[in-house]
Amino acid sequence: MHQLHTQTVGLPATITFAILAGLTVIGALFTITRRNPVVAVISLVGTFFALAGVYASLSAHFLAILQILVYAGAIMVLFIFVVMILNRDEITRVAARGMVRRGLGVVAAGYVVWLLASVVANSSATPLLGGPLSEPGADFGTVASVGASLFTDFMFPFEAVSLLLLVAVVGGLVVSRSEKQEDDAEETARRRAQVATEIRPESMVGGPTDATANHEAAHH
Amino acid sequence: MHMWETIKGSFEYGHPGFTGLSALIKIVYLMLAFGPGLASILTWMERRQSSLMQDRLGPNRANIGRFKAWGITHFLADALKFMVKEDFVPVKAHKFLFALAPVLALAPALIVAAIIPFGAPLCWGHLTEIVPTGTCGQAVDLQIARLDVGILFYFAISSLSVYGATLAGWSSYNKWAMMGGLRASSQMMSYEVTMGMAVLSMFLIYGTLEPGAMVAQQGYWPWQWGIWGIPTALSFFLFLTAAIAETKRTPFDIPEGEPEIIGYFVEYSGLRFGMFFLGEFIEIVFSSALMVTIFLGGWHLPFLDGLADRVPNIAFVLITHGAWIVKVFLFTGFQLLIRWSLPRFRSDQLMQLGWQRLLPVSIANVLITAGWILYSR
Numbered sequence: 001m002h003q004l005h006t007q008t009v010g011l012p013a014t015i016t017f018a019i020l021a022g023l024t025v026i027g028a029l030f031t032i033t034r035r036n037p038v039v040a041v042i043s044l045v046g047t048f049f050a051l052a053g054v055y056a057s058l059s060a061h062f063l064a065i066l067q068i069l070v071y072a073g074a075i076m077v078l079f080i081f082v083v084m085i086l087n088r089d090e091i092t093r094v095a096a097r098g099m100v101r102r103g104l105g106v107v108a109a110g111y112v113v114w115l116l117a118s119v120v121a122n123s124s125a126t127p128l129l130g131g132p133l134s135e136p137g138a139d140f141g142t143v144a145s146v147g148a149s150l151f152t153d154f155m156f157p158f159e160a161v162s163l164l165l166l167v168a169v170v171g172g173l174v175v176s177r178s179e180k181q182e183d184d185a186e187e188t189a190r191r192r193a194q195v196a197t198e199i200r201p202e203s204m205v206g207g208p209t210d211a212t213a214n215h216e217a218a219h220h
Numbered sequence: 221m222h223m224w225e226t227i228k229g230s231f232e233y234g235h236p237g238f239t240g241l242s243a244l245i246k247i248v249y250l251m252l253a254f255g256p257g258l259a260s261i262l263t264w265m266e267r268r269q270s271s272l273m274q275d276r277l278g279p280n281r282a283n284i285g286r287f288k289a290w291g292i293t294h295f296l297a298d299a300l301k302f303m304v305k306e307d308f309v310p311v312k313a314h315k316f317l318f319a320l321a322p323v324l325a326l327a328p329a330l331i332v333a334a335i336i337p338f339g340a341p342l343c344w345g346h347l348t349e350i351v352p353t354g355t356c357g358q359a360v361d362l363q364i365a366r367l368d369v370g371i372l373f374y375f376a377i378s379s380l381s382v383y384g385a386t387l388a389g390w391s392s393y394n395k396w397a398m399m400g401g402l403r404a405s406s407q408m409m410s411y412e413v414t415m416g417m418a419v420l421s422m423f424l425i426y427g428t429l430e431p432g433a434m435v436a437q438q439g440y441w442p443w444q445w446g447i448w449g450i451p452t453a454l455s456f457f458l459f460l461t462a463a464i465a466e467t468k469r470t471p472f473d474i475p476e477g478e479p480e481i482i483g484y485f486v487e488y489s490g491l492r493f494g495m496f497f498l499g500e501f502i503e504i505v506f507s508s509a510l511m512v513t514i515f516l517g518g519w520h521l522p523f524l525d526g527l528a529d530r531v532p533n534i535a536f537v538l539i540t541h542g543a544w545i546v547k548v549f550l551f552t553g554f555q556l557l558i559r560w561s562l563p564r565f566r567s568d569q570l571m572q573l574g575w576q577r578l579l580p581v582s583i584a585n586v587l588i589t590a591g592w593i594l595y596s597r
Contacts, residue, residue, distance in 0.1 A: 038317065038390060045383070065369040065376045073379025074409065081405050084390050142368045143429055
């Protein structure tokens with residue numbers, strides 16, 4: 001019994017991993033096979049949730065909770081929001097257009113899968129995967145230890161990624177603003193012209209009732 | 221005989237059987253009995269309170285035989301009505317998502333209770349003895365999960381409840397429901413940011429994310445509680461505002477908008493509508509419980525210092541649990557009071573308040589708190 005525990009990760013952990021990994025793969029398959037975009041997004045949420053479970057079973061609790069908080073709870077909500085606003089119909093099964101580009105995409109994805117598979121297959125050659133699994137330390141994956149390593153050892157990549165995100169945010173703001181401001185300026189100019197030519201504010205000094213009174217007086 | 225000994229051994233303190241069973245009891249008590257129970261009573265209380273504030277009688281007739289108690293059994297009548305009403309599904313609705321949405325609205329509201337400490341730790345095997353604080357060797361926390369990520373768990377799970385509202389609106393195949401769903405998703409996303417920022421300064425002050433440790437840092441005297449202090453009082457206000465916006469209640473009831481669109485659940489009837497309804501009130505209960513934990517001393521009974529050294533452990537645990545219940549109940553009552561005191565916002569005012577007022581203030585609050593902690597070290 002003890003032999004088994006030191007050599008492998010144990011039966012309950014294996015079963016948990018099988019369930020979570022299975023859910024991850026099934027969710028990913030649903031994401032790319034469902035024709036309804038909203039169902040596809042929900043499947044992706046399920047995938048992220050199961051993936052968070054895999055992280056948690058690897059003692060990376062902080063990463064797991066961030067996976068749910070950021071991906072499932074925020075980014076995918078935005079996805080759903082956009083899909084709902086666009087309200088696209090269900091996509092058709094096979095479209096002839098863009099087959100070349102899609103084919104290239106499949107080739108590229110296949111190359112990544114092949115690379116990953118070859119690394120896993122050669123696990124003895126990879127120093128990280130080949131060595132014996134050791135029990136992680138007590139503070140492994142805690143908020144404090146992840147935070148400490150982010151702000152000491154990985155300070156530069158962390159700040160670089162933050163800057164990249166900031167650039168993306170500012171870029172989004174600029175793209176959405178410039179158009180809107182031009183529109184607003186045009187709209188204001190148009191309204192002013194309309195008011196000047198049609199409504200003639202000076203005739204409404206006394207309010208609408210006065211205007212009608214003048215109108216009636218002119219008739220009599 | 222050997223088998224029996226093994227099974228019995230696994231139910232001793234610290235073994236998997238004991239841990240599992242105690243967790244199960246805690247889950248059943250807090251998530252299935254306390255949360256929905258208090259939420260059900262709140263559904264009656266809200267209507268009764270509003271009627272008293274508006275000089276009406278409100279629901280006061282429901283009774284079981286001679287037992288009337290101001291009509292408090294109205295929630296049972298409501299539950300019965302939900303169960304026997306027709307379960308209507310629009311013909312063009314997306315059947316699967318239509319069925320999934322109420323579950324996604326109710327489940328996160330219940331699951332977030334996992335991190336909330338609801339009483340002083342029990343001392344297993346020494347229940348009838350006097351156990352001073354911190355001297356117990358076999359403590360059973362009155363908290364379902366003591367997670368290192370703590371309150372982030374609450375945020376992660378409660379951020380999923382937005383799918384319930386959004387999908388309900390989308391899958392109903394109804395323009396008003398769709399509008400309600402869009403409003404709900406934008407509103408809940410916006411106020412989540414402020415909520416996180418507000419609690420961030422509390423993380424800085426406590427130096428931990430774990431609610432049990434936060435309660436332990438707060439003392440018996442009310443001036444030792446989290447709310448006491450200028451930055452923390454501000455984060456309490458910001459958090460409360462954002463939490464009310466998250467539960468989509470007046471003055472932030474734009475997704476429901478009773479005078480105009482009647483909300484994302486307009487096509488729901490029977491028990492499925494009941495799930496949305498109950499889910500909203502359970503959210504109130506557990507968001508109040510979280511605020512009590514962070515800002516109002518958790519289960520600490522005010523003005524009675526050193527009670528643990530005077531009464532048996534079991535009595536101490538029950539008293540602290542009672543104090544927690546009273547605090548949560550009063551706080552939920554306060555949230556109902558807000559609903560009937562304030563007029564509602566317009567949709568654009570809501571967004572403006574969230575992004576242009578509350579968020580900058582909460583970010584400034586985090587920076588000032590961080591600076592103050594750095595200076596006082």
